[in-house]
Amino acid sequence: MNRIVTMMLTLVIAVVTLPVAGxxxxxxxxxxxxSQLDANSSFKTIRxxxxxxxxxxxxxxxKEMKAVAMGSDKALIEFTNPEDRGIRYLKLARELWMYFPKEDDTVKISGHLLKEGMMGSDVSYEDALESSDYRLRYRAEVKGSEEVEGRKAWIVELSAKAPTAPYDRLIMWIDAERWVTLKEEMYARSGRLLKTSKTLEARKVGSRWFxxxxxxxxxLRKDTKTAFVMKDLELDLVxxxxxxxxxxxTK
Amino acid sequence: MGVLWKIALRNVLRHGKRTAITGIVMMVGIGLFIAYDSILAGMDRISIDTMIDYSSSYLKVRTPGYVADAMGLPLDKGIADPEAVMAAILKADPGVSAVAPRTLFLVQASNYIDSSPQMAAAVDPLRDREVFKVASDVHEGSWLRPTADREAVVAMSVARDLGLKLGDSILLSARTIYDNDNADEFLIVGLIDNTAGLSGTGSIYLSYPAARALLGEGLPVTEIDAAAPRAASLDAELAGSAKAASLLAAALPALTSQPIGEFAKDYLALRESKSKGSFMLIVMILLIAAVGIVNTILMSVYSRVREIGVLRAYGMTAADVKKLFVREGLITGAAGSAAGLVLGGLLVWYMASAGLSISGLFGNLDLGAIPVNAVLRGEWKPGSFVTGFAFGLLVSWLAARIPAKRAARMQPTDALRFV
Structure with missing residues (x-):
């Protein structure tokens, strides 16, 4: 009996003191x-x-483009660089249409391409258009801190709560002051490193850093990278x- | 035999050289027609057989949802109980000799420097080799082992493009059943040398354990493929497959059973237009033979004008003279056509037994659905023998009528005075 009581007390003390220990x-x-990261990186609308x-x-x-998105279901991209000028992508829920002005033709693309790199890049349509919600999809653990490009960052390891998360494991270096990801490693279920990303610039949009x-x-491929810059960035606009x-x- | 037939036969034999020339022209024309038709049927057969042996199979069973979105290779529209479905197929149609599950999916194949998108197939290695011929096309190495979860068999063209060889590792990345990416290395245990055969089904093969390690444990079977013993002719093959599909439609109403004819419908439509083209070629050959017959009989008429005068003077009517020359034409045509059947038969026998090497004929030229390493075999088509003989007789009869009419119009007094 005394042994059971001792064990239960030990468990309660451990549970109570764990966050404090952290x-x-x-x-x-x-x-x-x-929470801080989600607050900064999630949005209802973006342009x-x-x-x-x-x-x-x-x-x-x-590749240059104008992009506008509402929630995770609606997005429109129009390419503006000379080679692709006028090509538009419309995303409605899990469906994607492409409009080619020279042919005046619209092509519907299978939904799984939303996960593929946009225009041959390493940035998927989801990366470019969708808001992220890390708390919902991942369990997190702080692994330490490190300086990244002169800024103090928390090293956080995220593990997928469900196999449907975009990545099985993420390691993030999160700016300790501005709550923006400075560096990120994305791992597959096999444990293999799929992608890395690095933030070159963060801007203050309203009260948040983005x-x-x-x-x-x-x-997975040598000498392949995509630099992605968002200008005239607006968040949560009407x-x-x-x-x-x-x-x-098609207009 | 009537008197006219006897005279006609004697005349044909008397002008041996002319008869032989006409007969040879007909023999070559009809013999080539039969051989050409046999080759065309062989090409059709090898194209459809390639589809059956590598991608479409004799019969394919999938879910209606998968069929509707087949181009997207959806992994969420699989068959709920593939083992039960396979058992039901074998029970519903005794003509089906084997069944095998497959799941097609897209991968990025990489050597960490370059990558290329490829279609891949998850297979049951033991069952798959009972239905498809991919396993027997492994040029280097071996076919997949059923339980190996880190092995891949790869088309030689893919390995060559990535600079990989047997025993190297290939990095495969793919969209999983959870709609996210996974990537892993697989050991290349076999290389397949058959680009045409693999074009519709994939160039990378993994066992189900390996595919599930990459794509998720819940990876479904998306199609059941069936095999049947090879039918004697393509038409019998198509009819047998269509009948099996209708039997399965009744036995498995919740699934879609598609016969080989559905997958080959574009090719079969092309075959129809191709047969019209080949018919025109045959008509040209036989027209040349017809010109030979007309020429032979015309020469016979002009060289025997005085003889015609004598026959008329002895009481032969104009109609009899016409009949005589028509019969001479028919005898020449029948002999030439019969010789054509023999020649055609010999050519078809050679092509059906020895076959013609595709690579020997066309080198490494891409022939679409026909594998370069295949052997083209002629098909026996009794119909083309009947058509060739009947066409030869018809043309001979039509061709003989022109000079026969001319001979019949001659007056006995004019003919007797003809110098």
Whole structure:
């Protein structure tokens, strides 16, 4: 009997003192870090002018676009660089349409392509258009702290709560002051490193910091990276839902 | 035999050289027609057989949802109980000799420097080799082991493009059943040398344990493929497959059973237009033979004008003279056509037994659905023998009528005075 009571007391003490122990080591709680990160990186609507520099095997291609998105279901991208001028992508829920002005033709693309790199880049349509919600999808653990480009960062390891999370494991270096991801490693279920990303610039949009310039590298292919810059960035603005229609796609 | 037939036969034999020339022209024309038709049927057969042996199989069973979105290779529209479905297929149609599950999916194949998108197939290695011929096309190394979860068999063209060889590791990344990416290395245990055969089904093969390690444990079987013993002719093959599909439609109403004819419908439509083209070629050959017959009989008429005068003077009517020359044409045509059947038969026998090497004929030229390493075998088509003989007789009869009419129009007095 005494043994059972002792064990239960030990368990209760451990549960009560665990968060304190975490804070005692000087690290904030992982959940708090994710909350701050989500607060900064999630949005209801977004609008920006984007520029992608896609480097594959030493050759660089430039893609420029205007993008606008509402929630995770509606998005419209129009390419503005000379080679692709007028090409538009419309995303409605899990469906994607492409409009080619020269042919005046619309093509519906299978939904799984939303996860693929946009225009051959390492940035997927979801990366470019969708808000992230780390707390919902991942369990987090603070692994330590490190300086990244002169800024103090918390090293946080995220493990997928369910196999449906975009990545099985993430290691993030999160700015301790601005709550923006400075560096990130994305791992597959096999444990293999798939991609890395690095924030080159973070901007203050309203009261929050937002990564506006990142570079992503595929680790499955050598000499492949995409620099993605968002200019004229606006978050949580009021948007007209009428621009996310087939009529708007082909106008 | 009537008197006219006897005279006609004697005349044909008397002008041996002319008869032989016409007969040879007909023999070559009809013999080539039969051989050409046999080759065309062989090409059709090898194209459909390639589909059956590598991708479409004799019969394919999938869910209606998968069929509707087949181009997207959806992994969420699999068959709920594939073992039960396979058992039901074998029970519903005794003509089906084997069944095998497959799941097609897209991968990025990489050597960490370059990558290329490829279609891949998860297979049951033991069952798959009972239905498809991919296992027997392994050029280097071996086919997959059923339980190996880190092995891949890869098309030689893919390995060559990535600079990989047998025993190297290939990095495969793919969208999992959870709609996220996974990537892992697989040991190349076999290389397949058959680009055409693999074009519709994939160039990378993994066992189900390996595919599930990459794509998720819940990876479903998305198609059941069936095999049947090879039918004697393509038409019998297509009819047998269609009948099996209708039997399965009744036995498995919740699934879609598709016969090989559905997958080959574009090719079969092309075959229809191709047969029209080949018919025109045959008509040209036989027209040349017809010109030979007309020429032979015309020469026979002009060289025997005085003889015609004598026959008329002895009381033979104009109609009899016409009949005589028509019969001469028919005898020549029948002999030439019969010789054509013999020649055609010999050519088809050679092509059906020895076959023609595709690579020998076309080198490494890409022939679409026909594998370069295949052997093209002629098909026996009794119909083309009947058609060739009947066409030869018809053309001979039509061709003989022109000079026969001319001979019949001659007056006995004019004919007797003809110098």
């Amino acid at each position: 804070q005692a080591s000087g690290f904030p709680l992982a959940a708090d870090i994710l 920006y002018s984007g520029r992608m520099e896609i480097t594959i095997g030493g050759e660089t291609r430039i 990564a506006s310039s990142i570079v992503m590298e595929s680790k 948007l007209d839902a009428g621009q996310f229609t087939m009529a708007a796609l």
